[in-house]
Each structure stands twice: as structure tokens, then as C-alpha cells.
Amino acid sequence: MTAMQPAVGASTSSDMTINLGPQHPSTHGVLRLMVALDGEYVKSCRPVVGYLHRGLERMMAARPYRQSVPFTDRLDYCASLNSNLAISQAIERIGGMAVPERAQYLRVMLCEMNRIASHLIFFGTYAADIGATTAFLYAFRERERLLDLLEAYTGARLTCNWIRPGGVASDMPEGYAQAVCAFLDGFLKELDAYDTLLTGNPIFRVRTEGVGIISPEKAIAYGASGPVLRGSGVNIDLRRTEPYDAYPRTQFDVPLRTEGDCLARYLVRVEEMRQSARIIRQCLREMPEGEHWGKQPKVFRPAAGEAYSRTESPRGELSIYLVSDGTANPVRVRVRGPSFVHLSMLPELVRGVKVADMIAILGSLDTVLGEVDR
């Protein structure tokens, strides 16, 4: 009789291993999850990444410093300007460049615009993950307007490559401030409508409340960052704790939730969009006249040494570590993407939950595979 009893945790005949991905509607890119299911319950999950591995770190290390900026566009393609900022800061630190004040404000404005665009993607795809298709399209409608604005400034919609070591590639076009303000007015109104449509929806609430809880201790031990960390009640925002560029001169609240569940992470992101709008307005108002581009050495050969920058990308801590040996090319460019870390938490988070919850948890981590695989 005992021989028939399966050991606890061992696979039984009712187990089923399914592959979610690499082609699957909910994996947001080429991610593969090998999931062992017991009926509707997840017994274990092993993410398989690397389908998008391009060796970007090595490619950047094989080129002069300033040429590595366009590669960072391809890291987190939903928020390319934030990646541009991270590498630019690292290069500025290793080469000792100064950034003019106006450029700092322009950078912050661009990054926050991109943060809104990125969070809108999260909003839309998360709604689609939970099953609400209409909210998805509404979010993309607003994002489209925002991308038009980015296009008017930088000439590209996704891979902007406009924040460079030493400043910003160009100043704003004429009448840009008014256009951005007009967008923000409409956007905040739309955001309230989305709140009514999705946040207030009881079905959305029961699907996300109490699902995928990350305790603050676990979030820290795993190195979670950004909205995932702040959704767990840890008040760490690098724009505050290690301020850079014009952030020390802007006022904004850091949204914080203590529940640590999917809903908390969602609400943090939605509130961050409002705060980003606030920061953009302040930037436009307080931006001083001046240069958008600092003084730059013609040949860039930083002294041997190391430098790193930590920035708050929409997904969390995006940091770049540069190692120089005094030549024109870096020895090592290390990109620490928040999505990579968040995805590594997934197996622990989804153990024992239902398939549908697994999708909700994966969506709430908001990973971008371009950054995971690099």
C-alpha cells in the first residue's frame, strides 16, 4: 500500500509539464516557462531565458564609449531613454564630464515621459493578462500620443538614443512645452477613467488582491527594485535615495504600498504615472535657459578605473558598471537590469498558485525580455 503513495513533492501521474512560451500570448516577449502543473496548480516553474541574448555587454565593450549609447536603446525597449541615461551617467562619471543644468532638466523630462509610456504598456498588457482587452487599447491610445511627442523631439518612437554622455542630443523643438502640457492635461483625465474602468472593477480586484505577495524582507533579499520593491512597502526610490540630474530639485511623492501583492504593484505604477506628470510639469516650468550639451573631449580616453551609475528606470534599478583600462574602449560594460532580477523571483512566487495567478504575477513583475537577455 505504501508503495503506491507518491512521495511529497515528487511527480505523480497527474502531473503535467507545460511550456508557456517562447511563443505564448502572455509572456510579453520570448520567455519560456517550464511549468509543472498538478491540475490547475503550479507545482514548480523554471524560467528559460536567453532567446534574445545578443551579447550586448560584449558588443558595447568592443566599441568606443560614446558609441555604446544606441545599444542601450535595445535593452529595455519600452523605456529606451532611461537606459540612455544610465549609460550616459556611467560614462560621465568615468570621464569626469559635467552636464549643463538645462540638459539635466531635459533629461529628467524625457525620462519621465518615457516612464509614463512604459507604465502605460504595463497597464495595458496587465489588463490584457487579466482578460480586459479594452483597457489595453485605451492605454495604447494614450501611449501613442506620448510616442508622437517623443518622435517630435527625438525623431524616433522607441529607440530614441537622445540622452548622450554630456547632455542631450538636441534642444526641444519650438512649442514643445505647450504640446507636452496639453497631452498631460488630457492624459490625467484619461487616467481617472482607467481607474474607474479597471482599478475599481471588482473582478480585477479579486484577481490581484492577495496574489503573489512579496514580503519586504524577501524583496530586499532578492534585490527587487522599483515598483516591485515599493509595492512591498520598502521606501527606496533611487531618484530620492541617490538623486541624480535634476531630481533633487523637483518635488514628487514616492508612491508606496505595504500589501506586496499584484494589486499593490499595479497601484504603485498607476500612481507613479501621476507623479511623473507632476515632474514633467515642474521641469517645463523651472527649466533654465542655456546649453543642452556640455563640453566634451574630442577623443574620449578615460583614465584606468571603474565607475558605476544607478538609475531608477520604470522597472527598477538599472545600473551600469564600466571598467576602463585607459584605452578608447571599455574593458567591461556591465548592465544590471531590474527585469532579470525580478524574473529570478518568479519560481518562488508561483509555487502552489493557480495557472491564472501565475500569469497575473508574471504580468505584475513587468519584465522586459530585452533587458533580461541583453
Place this chain on the structure above:
Amino acid sequence: MRLIVSFAQGFVSILKGMAITFLNLVGRRKITLQYPYQRPNVSPRWRGIFYLPYNDEAGRINCVGCTLCAQACPTGVITMTKMGAGKHASVNAFTMDLGRCMFCNLCIEACPFDAIHMSTRFELASVDRGVSLLTIDKLAQGGADAVERTKRTIEAALEQEAAAKAAAAAAKAQAAAGAQAAEGADA
């Protein structure tokens, strides 16, 4: 009681959501762009396909073949061969392999002669890899004709320069000969 209240709240919030979708159904302007028939107005800063602007006054494309753009390119898209020399220099081959291009704008910023631009043309997809290899005939504003005219302008300028140089040399030689003669006379 609590159950009924929360149920009623949930019911009302679903109705609110339905009101929003209904308002979008009847009231909002639709945002679809029927693409092949309607085309978006992209911003003038759009980073689309490249071209080498043709300077009508000078009768040539601006490029002098200094390879600054090729050096600035992170992916080695640009190759060129120089034509002419000194002040009268241009390129007779300028090839961009768009299959590797990131449209990062670095080449345009690197150019001190305003010789390479990006246009607002954005439909770059094709079923043929060969199409992404842009030769100078496709890149120059005005096509092969512009390239031909540039070549003629440069050649003419070079000839002129050579002639001027020859004339100067001849004059110099003459002057030298004259001086020699004078010297000889002196002697």
C-alpha cells in the same frame, strides 16, 4: 449585510466601467489610421532613410569623403571611397548597409559638412535583403544624375586646379628661367 453591500458596490463599479466603454463607443473620435491608404504625418525630425543632399550652387553633393561618419558609426554601416583631393574632394562610392543600421543619428551628428541627412521616409521594409544595401546612386539626392554631376564638377575643378597649378608652375619656371637668364646675363 456586508456581503450585500460589497456586492452592490461591485455591481455599481462594473456599471461605471460599462459607462466608460459606452462613452468611448458613441462619443470618442476613432483613432485608427487605415495605413496603406492613409499615412501618418511623421515629425520633421523623423529618423528615416538616409540621403546625401545635393548642393545646386556648387553642383555637387556635400560629402568630401572624410570618413568621420564611418568612424562614428557603432555598427560599421558606412563604407566609401574618396575621389579627388584637397579642397576638391568627394566620394565616388558611398555604401550604407541598412541591414545593420540602428538609425541612431550618430553619423549625422559627426558630419561637419552637413553632407548626410535622414529623411522622413519610414517605409523601409522589403522582401529582399539586397534592397537594404544602399549605394551612392540611391543615396544621393537626385540619384545617379547627381552623382554624375558631382563627378564632373570635381573633375572640372581638379582639371582647373591642375591647369592653374601647371600655369603657376610654368610661370614659376618661366620666372626661374628669366632669373637664370638674368643671372647668366649678369655673369
Place this chain on the structure above:
Amino acid sequence: MSAPAEAALDALRKALGDGLRSCALDGGTLRLQVAPDALHQAALHLRDADGLRFDYPGDLFAWDTGERFVVVYRLWSTTLSQTALLRVELERDGAAVASVTDIWPGMNWHEREVYDLYGIEIVGHPDAGDPTRMRILLPKDWEGFPFRKDYVPVFSGDPLHGPQETN
């Protein structure tokens, strides 16, 4: 640097002895270099000692100087708001380093990546000893470690399949 932090560092110096190669505060960043065998002990001390509490695993990566591998652990203290860079230098032959996954679970995938790209063995990692499970970014049957300086890509002959045949 606060007094408890100084005390904790002194304790670390005492505990590791020769194992602690260098320890300096540089512009608000604590830079430490330890011997490979002292790594795990140092990491545990950095996390648990009062006054330090580097509880946040920032990053873990390596690079190849040509002569040896350098592995850097970038740690952060949520209480001190301070960064520590813990550095280990490894000889190229049989490079191995102790796993810190048991200290910071967030280092798990970073360690897999270090193995994947540099071939540095991670002793004590949950997936250690099984290359197919340690590989993370590259296909599980990939040969060689592409971020090493002496790595020579083998061209499979088919441009659609990249340097190596994969599945």
C-alpha cells in the same frame, strides 16, 4: 563612516586576517578585496554585522583582464544607504568561487550568468555541477565561454544559425 561600521570592519579584518587583501572607503563606497576562499565568510559578515547590514544584492559580475578574472559583488545597505564593492580575483586555471545564493537569494541568476559567460565554477550553487542547468543566457549545450578574452567563436557555416549550431 559610523562607529559601529568601523567596529564591524575591524572585526572583519580580525576574522579574515590575510584573507582580506584591502579595505578602503572611497567616495562613500566601501571597497573590499578578499581572497577567493574568504569570500563566503566576508559576504556573510557584510550582511549580518551590525553597522554594515549590506542586505541588498545589487549586482554580481565578472570581467577578464587577460591574466585573471575579477569578480565583483556590488552590495547595498538599505539601512546605511551605502554601497559596498566586494572584489575577488581568480586565477584563470580552474577558476572557482563560492556561491552566495544562500546569503542573498537574488544572486542566484547572476551567478549562473557568471558561469555562463566566463566559465567560473560557482561552488555550492543550487544548480552547480550541471552545466545544462547552470547555463542561463546561452543554449544549454553551448561550448565555450564567450566573454573570455581567449574565446574564439566557431562559425557553423550557416549564417542563419550564428556562430554555433544550436537547438
Place this chain on the structure above:
Amino acid sequence: MSLPPLRRPAPTRTGFECDPAFVAGQFAAGVAVLVAAIAVASALPRLPWGLVDPLLVLIGSHPVINALIKALTVTVFVTVHVIFLIWLERKFAGWMQARLGPMHVGWKGALQTIADAVKLLMKEDIIPTRADRILFIAAPFLTFMPTLLTFMVLPFSEKWVAYDFPLGILFVLAVTTNISLGTLAAGWGANNKYSLLGGARACAQVLSYEIPMAVAMLSVVTLEGTMSLTEIVKHQQHGWNIIAHAPVMIPAFLIFMVCGLAELNRTPFDLPEAESELVSGFHTEYSGMRFAFFYLGEFAANFFTAGLAVTLFFGGWLGPWLPAPIWFGIKTIAVVTLFMWIKWTVPRLRVDQMMGFCWKFLVPASVVVFCATAVWVMVAGS
């Protein structure tokens, strides 16, 4: 041996250019079809129909032929109206999402569904190698047939009903339960894990929601004292159920609607085909015409459930001025639109929440409504 050239010459046209001549031709063809249709329609009354009529009466009186004609009519009706419903759904979803929906084929994309049907017909018919062939092939028909059968008792007007079954509601309940058989067969037969999960979910869902739905329908039966659908409509001459007996019928209608959504696998109960989890649920492996049959069944069931709601609560074909079947059509399409409206607004439930909602809330609620109806009948009757 010479190698083929590596690069083909660049095409002279992209193929994306809008050719005015082509568009004009399309337009002209559309106008021609329209003109021809008008001509045929105007010629129809002038044809010698009198000759055909006795023949029709003769063959129509034969029971087998009569049944065949009715069956054919129902099938043709279902197929045709599904084409319309799919277009409506796509347009409705599009407009709701600030899009335009299908626009290219026909006027505002009106012929899009036909184009899709033609495309599906011409697609390769794929049967997975390790599928259970018999179940796999039978499943689409197993889901479609019960829906088709239910149309037999649906009264479009007093006369327009294929079979005026005195136990209509019982028949409907008996037949619709069989739909889950088809979805389960599809889920099992395809030998795909997503399909299996989807099929299991579908079966559990449909069987569970049958119960509150049946109880909600039974409260109407209690009210009217008959199970015949035509009789139920006739009893509403002096006021629709939902208005005349509002205190009990509005809750019954809400329960019916929720269960209807679940039976139809529509959001928030679209778990069997939950796209973000199970790709496409029980019909993941289906393609071509077999897939079309699932769609056909789904939209036919959509129309039927709406029609049943209209019959039970909104006075069926009753209405002033317009002919009865038109009234029935208008009301039914309105309810179908309501289904679509809900579908495109709300997210999806989780499987345990879906089951919990049914057993912990809907079943007790429907029983309460049923008892309340009995009391109401006693009070109103006295």
C-alpha cells in the same frame, strides 16, 4: 553548375501603393451587385408564383419533407445571422476600443466575415498526428449540433417556430447541456495540454452554471404555469415579465444573464479559452473549417441565449406596429449587444472564483428568487 543569383532585382512596385483603378473597380463591382440585387428583388413578385404554391403545399404536407424544410430553414438562418453577428461583434468591439473595426471588405467591412469564412474553408485541414482522430473530428459538430437543435423551439413569432414543443424549456435545458460534451471532446481529442485544461474548465463551468440558469428559468415557469415558450410569450400580452413582475423577475433576469455569459464562455467567464493563460483553450489545435464550426456554434448560442432571455423576460415577439419577427429580432440583437458590451468591459475571473461565484452565490440566490416567485404568485394570484 552555376549558382542562382544571390539577390533578386528590387521590385518596381511595393504593392502597398493604393491603386485608384483597383479601388474604383472594387467600387463598381459593389454597385453592380447592388443593382442586380434590386432588379431581382423587384422582379420577384412578378414571377408566376401561383404555379409553385400548390406544389409547395403538396410536398410541405408530407411530414418528412416538412421537417426537412424546417431544418434547412433553421440551419440557413443560423449560418446567415452568425455572419452578421460576427461582423457586429467586431465592429462593436472596435468602436468601443476607439478603433474602426473591419473596414476593407464591403461597406464598412460588412463582407469581412464572408471573406474570413472563405479563407477558413480554403485553409489546410490539420489534424495533429497524436490526436484522437474520432473525437477531434466529431468535437466541432458536437458543440454545434445542440445549439442548432435549440433553435427548433425558439419562437420568432406565434407562427414562426419550427416546433412548438409544449415542454420547450425542458428541451432547451436538456439539449444545451450537451454542448459541454463537445468542448470536452475537443479538449481531450486534440491531445494538447492547453486544450485539455480548457476542455476541463469548460465542462466544469457549463455544468455548474446550468443549475442557477435552470432555476432562474423555472421561476418564469412558476410564474407562467407553462413550459411552452410560445405560451410564455402569449402570457406577456399585458406586460413583459420583467416589468409586470419586476420584483422577482429582475433578479431572475440578472441571474439568467450571468449564467448566460458563463454558458457562452464570454468574459468574465472566458476561462475555457483564456487567451493569456491557455492560448486558445479547447480549440487551440483547430484550424480551418473545424475552427469555424466552433465559432459558428458560439455565436449561434449567443443569439439563442439572447432570444431565450427575450422570450422569457421581454415579451418575445410582442410589440406594436412592426411585424412580430422583426420585434423579436430587434430585442434579441439588443440583448446580444448587451452581452458584447459586458464582454468588452470586464476582465476574466480565476477558475476557483468562477466556481465559487456559482456555488456560493448564484445557486443560493437563484433558489431564493425561485421561492420569492412562488410567494409572488400566491400574493398576486389571491
